Amino acid sequence: MSRNDYSTQWDELAQVKKELADRDWFMGTSGNLAIRVSTSPTAFLVTASGKDKRKQTDEDFLLVDERGEPLKETSLRPSAETLLHSKIFQSSQAGCSLHVHTVPNNVVSELYGDRGEITFKDQELIKAFDKWQEDDTLTIPIIHNHAHIPRLAEEFSPYVKGDKGAVLIRNHGITVWGRNAFEAKKLLEACEFLFQYQLSLLTLKNIKQPI
């Protein structure tokens, strides 16, 4: 496959990357992004490891197979967390997955980490996840931040139940996926809104325990 064969996906991922960078969601080189290029066999573009994702270069992404191995000779290393993106693309029809570290997602993951999840109700933005009914709830699982990435990917894997979803990794960040880049970004923004809301509410009400 030549660059021409996936220039659309490249440009789309570059655009999302720029928009997330504009939000300052890539502090300290954190974060990684992936977009599907083909389904059978699975192939996807993923961010190169260790780079400042706020910068735009011709070496921002590399093409990898379903196991996250580069499909072409390259000096670039795929993201350290490529295996999580692999799990998503292998187990669903998702087209794009996004991983960012923010202070709100980290604080929420720590506050609610012992519960293993956080649930939102009576919040307009849960509609982003197709929760349209008045009694609907949105639950985001929180998993342990295993340093061993295959172990982390194993714990992450059962939560990939559909073409869209979100998982918090405790004191690390969030991984969100959707059918395409537009949807993945929408879901990520909805999650970050909900986290910021929850933290503001706890602060303003002076609530010490998670509710």
Ligand SMILES: CSC[C@@H](O)[C@@H](O)C(=O)COP(=O)(O)O
């Ligand atoms: C430098 S801290 C962040 C990393 O440990 C990791 O969690 C991360 O999100 C970025 O890793 P990367 O290999 O660049 O995709």
Ligand SMILES: [Zn+2]
């Ligand atoms: Zn990370």
